[in-house]
Amino acid sequence: MIGRTYTNVGLWGIFLFVVAVIIPLWFPPYQVTLVTEVIVFALYAVSYNLLLGYAGLLSFGHALFFGTGAYAAAVALNHIPGLSIFGAVVIAVIVTTVTGFVLGGLLLRHKGAYFALLTLAFNALFYAVATKWYSVTGGDDGLSVTRPDISLGIVDLNMSDITIFYYFTLIVVGLVILFSWYFTRTAMGRTVLLMRENEERMKFLGYNTNLSRLILFTFTGALAGFAGAFYSLFFQFTSISAISIDMTTTVLLMTFIGGTGSFTGPILGALVFTYLQDFLSDITDRWPIIMGLIFILMVLYVPGGLSGMLSSLKKRFGRGNYMGNHVEMEGQG
Amino acid sequence: MSTIPVFVLHGLAYASLLFLVSSGLTLVFGMMNVLNFAHAAFYMVGAYFSYSILQATGNFWLSLIVCPLLLFCIGALVERFLLRRVHAFGHVHELLLTFGLAYIMTELVKWIWGNYPLSVSIGSFLTGQVQLMGFTYPIYRLFIIFCAMMVGLLMSLTIYKTRVGIIVRAAVNDSEMLNALGINIPRVFMNVFAAGAALSGFAGVIAGPLLTTYPGMAGDILIDAFVVIVIGGFGSLGGALLASLIIGQLQSFGALLIPKLSLALIYMLMAAVLIIKPSGLFGEEQ
Amino acid sequence: MDPSRGILKMQDIYKDFSGLEVLTGVSFTVAENERHAVIGPNGAGKTTLFNIISGKYKPSAGSIIFRGEDVTKKPPHILSHLRISRSFQITNVFQELTVYENIRAGVRCRLGLRYHFFKTPDSMPEIRQKTEEILDQVGLTDVINEPASALSYGQQRALEIGITLSTEPELILLDEPTAGMTREETNEAIRMIDRVTQGRTLVIIEHDMEVVFSLSDTISVLHYGTILASGIPDDIRNDQRVKDAYLGEE
Secondary structure, three states: OHHHHHHHHHHHHHHHHHHHHHHHHHOOHHHHHHHHHHHHHHHHHHHHHHHHHHOOOOOOOOHHHHHHHHHHHHHHHHHOOOOOHHHHHHHHHHHHHHHHHHHHHHHOOOOHHHHHHHHHHHHHHHHHHHHHOHHHHOHHHOEEOOOOOEEOOOOEEOOOOHHHHHHHHHHHHHHHHHHHHHHOOOHHHHHHHHHHHOHHHHHHOOOOHHHHHHHHHHHHHHHHHHHHHHHHHHHOEEOHHHHOHHHHHHHHHHHHHHOOOOOOHHHHHHHHHHHHHHHHHHHOOOHHHHHHHHHHHHHHHOOOHHHHHHHHHHHHOOOOOOOOOHHHHOOOO | OOHHHHHHHHHHHHHHHHHHHHHHHHHHHHHHOOOOOOHHHHHHHHHHHHHHHHHHHOOHHHHHHHHHHHHHHHHHHHHHHHHHHHHOOOHHHHHHHHHHHHHHHHHHHHHHHOOOOEOOOOOOOOOOEEEEOOEEEEHHHHHHHHHHHHHHHHHHHHHHHOHHHHHHHHHHHHHHHHHHOOOOHHHHHHHHHHHHHHHHHHHHHHHOOOOOEOOOHHHHHHHHHHHHHHHHOOOOHHHHHHHHHHHHHHHHHHHHHOOOOHHHHHHHHHHHHHHHOOOOOOOOOO | OOHHHEEEEEEEEEEEEOOEEEEEEEEEEEEOOOEEEEEOOOOOOHHHHHHHHOOOOOOOEEEEEEOOEEOOOOOHHHHHHOOEEEOOOOOOOOOOOEHHHHHHHHHHHHOOOOOOOOOOHHHOHHHHHHHHHHHHHOOOHHHOOOEHHHOOHHHHHHHHHHHHHOOOOOEEEEEOOOOOOOHHHHHHHHHHHHHHOOOOEEEEEOOOHHHHHHHOOEEEEEEOOEEEEEEOHHHHHHOHHHHHHOHHHO
16 A cells, blocks of 8 residues: 555654754754764765666765765865865766766676776776875775855754754755655656566666666765765765775675665664774774675675665564565565 | 886786785676776785784795685685675675675775885795896896796686586576576676686785885776776776786886886876777777 | 558668678568557567567668658667667666656656756656556556565556556557456456557567467568468468468467
């Protein structure tokens, strides 16, 4: 039932939103920054899952969009005096959209492993460019970023304030994540899903599948660029790590651990990964090994990720006809 | 200009390493349709094993024999118990598994040997220079080229002249047919995968003393090996050879002539090939 | 039949796959609103013919004229816009999706809602309306919300045809729609196909002679890659060459 799906999501959404709003009131600033980071990475992971889970496209180079967005925002803020925070984000999105379109046109004609390999190679290329192009990117030194304050006429919002920036991120990035969810129910979103199910048939039904793939690739790249811009703003610093293959690995792990079969999986993954990393890195320097082990164990034994586990638990304990598979979750779509 | 032949030889030396690594990669892909991201990790592990053996015994020849054997076993185990298991889940999962393996292997190496470059000493025999037509050249690099040629020769003889080779080639082209003939396909896959790992490990052993032995070495050569395969064409040994030679020379002269752009040069070549002939120089049309 | 009134003209179609010749000069014309059956032994090239007409393959030589326009090199999605639609011999549906969404895919494409980033597919009431109409026509209204994988074989074949109809085609190509059906199912399928192809042009590949003789206005016999004979059913039934080559083999 469409109605029931909306109610479910609506209730959860409101609950989470309320929780998110009161976090700064209950927790110390460090925790608030952690949640801010989770929100930014949640968008990054959601964008990645639109590619991987919904379209079935495995990319090993998503950080090139994230990092391009991060650098675009940073460079814009540093070179355009008086640029607003919105302006920086818009510039980041425009730059990544163009990048996605050009790169997609070049790479999408290849499938499967070949495509994955090419995305990795281009990620490496972008990383190399970022490292060498000192005059623009600051190379190994990176670029520092000041968050411009927002003036709302009567009141000025001081963006350097942790709590204010948190709410700003919650609302803006939250809205984008919400739109991404809505996207999965739009005509284009369903087209992407249909294409993954049976691309050949789609062609015979009149869909230009190459164009569809390009549109999706560009869109997810733009979303990642949006997240990247906020990454720069959050850390107030952009370094080559934002465009590194490590950054791709991070989002891959997050998305997969959270679960590629549902919309909320990657959000869960971003949450778990960020907190796990925070927790483990206090204990040991070797936390990447643990992450890697979890990842491999999941690939071998729990391919549905955490959200997949949750939904089969729900089924086991008889919550009626809940299907964790995002294909079904849309109800009649 | 006596420096030109020097750089040509430098290029050949790097091309040798590239060829050793990418040939295994391209064969495994052609046969099993799996792009093994852990392939370069095998290379790295080979180098590190070699370092430890050298630390313990100081015997380079021992290392040259033992390390590839160890990697063969590791490769076989990986294929048999990990890769085969996720085969049923589909291509995406296979790629994710090899990627995860590469990740863990790199982290394990950092844990066991440390996250900094190691200097690998191989004793006195292969160090030193030799006089060649008016210039001196390090013996070790010639040794690398020699090794690659021998291995390459061995590989082509095996693949084109022996029964084993026929089976391998058949498996690359049409494994179902082989199955019908009663040949144990999973065993063939496992052996080829393991052989690829051994080859990669061997490359790591000889690369260790030349290039830096550090955890990032897997990533370095992986990207170049990928570029080789893109340019040479998937599944094509000849393509891998040619592309390795080209990239080797580009690296060598690029570093000499246009150091800032040399890295980008290789990627630009790859992009050019992608635009003009997407399936690579010797690849089949998709 | 006056060839100039044909909506579909195949002219000298050759197709070889790396040396294997499958079609060696196929020419025939289909008139508007005609029901044209293509029969022939297995391997004669019938499905390849459909693949060529619907744009999946390009012929090695020859041309296809649709409503006076040369469509030989056009890709499948363009041909779909030109109102050509085909079904598949091996059921080719969206297994994990509901019957409703299976049909809706083509319906909304026809109505222009393909790549919209903001409108949901059901935001146009005509989409739901037309989808339900088609489901009714192929008799699948009862299972509208079932996933396609839960359908019986006969229902899946009906869904297959339903999807073919969803793009409001003027030329319908049905590839062995009754393959694997029981006698009963086949009779029902004949009635259904008759119903849904009213006012449209149909080209149908079939092995079941009862289907062929009850539905078609014209029959072409494809034999080893070329048309052996073409004409009205009675003529074909009595054609000696056809009897020798094909009907006699039964």
